[in-house]
Amino acid sequence: MHIKICSVAAVVLLAGSLAAPMAHAHGDVTPQPVDVSTLKPLGEKLLGVNPYRGDKEAVKEAIKVGEVGYAKNCARCHGLHAVSGGVSPELRTLDSDKETDQYFLDITLHGRTRNGKVYMPGFQGVMGQEAIWAIRSYIEAQPKN
Numbered sequence: 001m002h003i004k005i006c007s008v009a010a011v012v013l014l015a016g017s018l019a020a021p022m023a024h025a026h027g028d029v030t031p032q033p034v035d036v037s038t039l040k041p042l043g044e045k046l047l048g049v050n051p052y053r054g055d056k057e058a059v060k061e062a063i064k065v066g067e068v069g070y071a072k073n074c075a076r077c078h079g080l081h082a083v084s085g086g087v088s089p090e091l092r093t094l095d096s097d098k099e100t101d102q103y104f105l106d107i108t109l110h111g112r113t114r115n116g117k118v119y120m121p122g123f124q125g126v127m128g129q130e131a132i133w134a135i136r137s138y139i140e141a142q143p144k145n
């Protein structure tokens with residue numbers, strides 16, 4: 001099942017690169033910076049857990065920032081409001097634990113390339129950890145069904 005989903009994604013990506021003018025109809029494919037100026041800076045050192053989870057005040061702003069960041073950078077593959085259309089994995093069902101936090105941070109920074117094909121672009125250099133944890137917080141705040 002997983003393999004099938006991925007080959008669909010690869011076909012979509014390939015079709016997108018062959019028909020570049022059409023790609024614009026589906027949203028911007030260039031990673032977009034996220035305005036994190038309303039969030040407290042977290043520093044350069046990557047944190048191992050989502051720092052906004054469980055912080056009632058900070059998480060509200062993080063969700064707002066994450067909503068915009070998600071819509072700009074993730075929705076075209078992972079679905080509007082994080083509801084997957086089946087082409088890319090469903091992100092709402094990821095666990096909210098430390099291990100999954102690290103996995104989320106890593107894949108968002110570096111993306112996923114297999115057999116030389118880019119399934120997902122990495123966002124390193126485009127967004128810092130504030131934006132990534134904000135997006136994680138936004139996804140966690142979405143209803144699971």
Ligand code: HEC
Pocket residue numbers: 006009070073074075076077078087088089090091103104107108112114119120121123135
């Ligand atoms: C070009 C399409 C595309 C974009 C844009 C994209 N992703 Fe992905 N993402 C994928 C695909 C395809 C996979 C599955 C990769 C695989 O199976 O190896 C994936 C996998 C993931 C996973 C692992 C999910 C799991 O169940 O293991 C996470 C987490 C993730 N993406 C987060 C994000 C975030 C956050 C963004 C926006 C900042 C984003 N992605 C943008 C296509 C995309």
